[in-house]
Amino acid sequence: MAFDREAIVRYKRALDAVIARDLKKTEGLSTREAVRKAKSFSACVYSSNQEDAKPSEDKVSNRLRQHLLRYYLDHEAEKKAKEEFEKKDKTPYFLIVCNKLLTGFDAPIEGVMYLDNPLSEHNLLQAIARTNRVWSGGKKESGLIVDYIGVTKKLDDALSSYRAEDVKHALRDAEELVNALRAAHNEAMSYLGEIKAKRHYDRDQFMELIQKIDGIDGWYIFKRRLKSFTKAYETLSPDPRVLDYQSDLKWMIAFSQFASLEFENKESFDLEDVSGKIRSMLEEYLEVTGVATLCK
Structure with a gap:
């Protein structure tokens, strides 16, 4: 949610540049291909102005108007962009918006909002x-x-007309989520902490860990704690502070793949409850380390 139309142009150009650089690095695309693909990742949603098509003697204003004409979506194009945004794995992945879509737009797929607009109360x-x-x-x-400009500090005023139980946890500060992740990590690691310094991905070490768990009841306790840890990690992600816990999460998931086979005769630990992005990261890790093969 951008502050104004000039901010939309700046965000769009910066986002295109960052994504293009990443595509060149990760997909080996040429500069031209990367730029073209990067542009499709985002769309701008804003109202036009009759001044946009008029040339200006001021070079900065003239350049801004040219960009506004280039990025503007008419009614049909905007409708299509919104429809595609609501679909999984369809571009655009980002909508850069100014003073639109505050009502009448429902997209449960939306996971992140970057807020650079002084919204208040109902909005x-x-x-x-x-x-x-x-x-x-x-x-x-x-x-x-x-929140780039601190508008969420106005949340208490916005919530004052609602019952406390209706809006509890409507917004949680990132520090609270960090503390929750730390606590969930400590709970899960209490089972495996002694082995942390000498990790190996082999049957002998996994069996040694299984002996530390108090039978099937202990396994289910650990399983619940690991799921809580995974969910706390997912909730805080993509905050870079999750990286402090990534290696432990991967290790415990690897062990759980093996333990699921021993305790429940299942070839894999259930990852269906986590998001696709986190699940892909963990599944790739299991393949790279050979744990997926070990558990078959």
């Missing part, structure tokens, strides 16, 4: 509620608000 609640919509298609239970 602020609308923004938070939209991002928090549950989306079963991607195992999404909450959203992330990245």
